[in-house]
Amino acid sequence: MSAGIPVGLVGVTGYAGMELARILSGHDSMELVRVTSRSDAGKKLSDIYPFLLDMPLGKLEITMPDVEDLAKSCKLVFLAVPHKTAMDIGGRLRDMGVKVVDLSADFRIRDREIYEQWYKVDHTREDLLPEAVYGLPEFYREKVRDAMIVANPGCYPTSAILALHPVLSEGVVETEGIVIDSKSGTSGAGRGAKVGTLFCEVHDSFKAYGLTTHRHTPEIEQELGVAAGESMTVSFNTHLLPIDRGILSTTYTNLKPGVSPQHVRTLFEKAYGNERWVRVFPEGSLPETRWVRGTMFCDIGFVVDQRTGRLIIVSAIDNLCRGASGQAVANANLMLGLDIEKGLEMAPFMP
Template identity: 50%
Template sequence: MIKVGIIGATGYAGGELVRLLLGHKEAEIKWYGSRSYVDQKYAKVYQNMFQLVDDRCLDDNMEEMAKQVDVIFTATPQGLCASLVNDDILNKVKVIDLSADFRIKDAAVYEEWYGIEHKAKQYLDEAVYGLCEINREAVKKARLVANPGCYPTCSILSIYPLLKEGLIDPSTVIIDAKSGTSGAGRGAKVDNLFCEVNENIKAYGVATHRHTPEIEQELSLAAGEPMTISFTPHLVPMQRGILVTAYASLKREVTWEEVKEVYDRYYDKERFVRVLEQDVCPQTRWVEGSNYVDVGFKIDPRTKRIIMMGAMDNLVKGAAGQAVQNMNLVFGLDEAEGLRMAPLFP
């Protein structure tokens, strides 16, 4: 049985980790870490865990945690994991970080976009970007996994096959994305109040969103050349879900069958990526509560462009589900363990 510690167990991503791991046959949560709720019963913070979790919240002492568990998940704001991790900890346990601390390989780029000093630059080269469908073999050997962001996960998986196969012009990629409010976290913010969000949709982080360099980094690796993208996220009045609509110019004329064959070649054997049938567009309601990503596309002969689409649950495949998927790979388990739940509906 894998012993698990979670730092940030009372945030939305941390709460989702708890929900998923309670159904995991090979894992047991030993440490519910939460700086804000130390010594309070976890089920008092999340009443849905009443009579399911009897433990009390502990602090975020990673050194002590590493003596008691096999893997540590850090579902925390940027900067915390980098400030805590060290060689002694990494020699004892695996660390799966759900923040952005180890996703971006260039520390200067991280510091520019996140506005904080990187406290553990020495681990940037070692950390594996944990997008399982692309970096599976590297994840299996990792001590430190950088769990991808929600927008990057959906964006990259929607675009990656066509970029890798050279069917689209890398310089023309534009990504329009929409997310539910849980993506902003559980902290109280005026912009996320019901009266501010309900019956409204808005763009935010226009030309400045900090997931931009992460998407550019990974798509550049796929393209084999540096890429600069336009990425605009939007907040929509729903709790969960991400919808990505990405646009790019085609390098040559293609048929629907050709493009479908490319997507199938990359994702046919993937447990959690579903390539949709012709003229079926991804919808967030068909992936809610699950670890699935639904991808689809539409060729526009008039503009010689292709529209690539993806939908997923930002808290599952976009955070906790992908983290559990990474844990399964690291420990040599069935990749789908703890993640086989069907999407919720309605």
């Protein structure tokens, strides 16, 4: 069997890097030829991820990040590094003609000033913002195919945008007063050791965090504004669940007068009836995080509260797969001319 398309991964030691290694270990059309980490350079990939022991990918040596070596060796590079770092490495790779899928926030926000307001750093590659494509394939699939830089969406925004896009784009809910109440597993906080995400701090507890200040807010408002055709302001509220992985978002909207539950269902089915990875649940059934664990699925259910006039939408994704690395692979598939589903047909981890 011939080797796959050579790709690289900068930042292999975090949870997103770990998930990318897991997915690419079974991808028959991409070959991971470079993995980098400043802290673990010189080790084999199986040294830090024993699940790759005795697998070909496990023998790959981790190296220091070297943009020129990545450009010579790879057709596409995944960046699983913090914001600010990504714009530098990604910009240089783009300048050398290498395709980039960036899992950070550096190219998601189209307005430089808004990015700098929320992330508190200067954006040094503003020139690339107009060409970077927001990598939510349900809405930007064709643009992703032709892109050199794809801004991989955040995990929370993926769950919120997919839930709201059909009803906002069709104008059946009010654009004011939307509340997005989201809960994430602890892997969403990253792999670095922090007191707030230690087992004893998280286990058997449940807390809110980042209220009114979460950095995914402008990304959500940007894309919902595209759907609605007007500027959007939403109340986005985040919570930490005592689970490893998964996001459940409950979104509260006000239905416009005369909109029936049947019409809402028609809009969701119209939007996602041909989308492999969005599953609209039948009436009386709502999503759970366990049914999407380790997959690309976004499960959506909704309830119309006739008493209050609210449409309540529930969406569930796996924050590491659909919310990060799996979505990155889907975007890379499109950029490299492959079937979008290549390497991503995974059943949920159960129980």
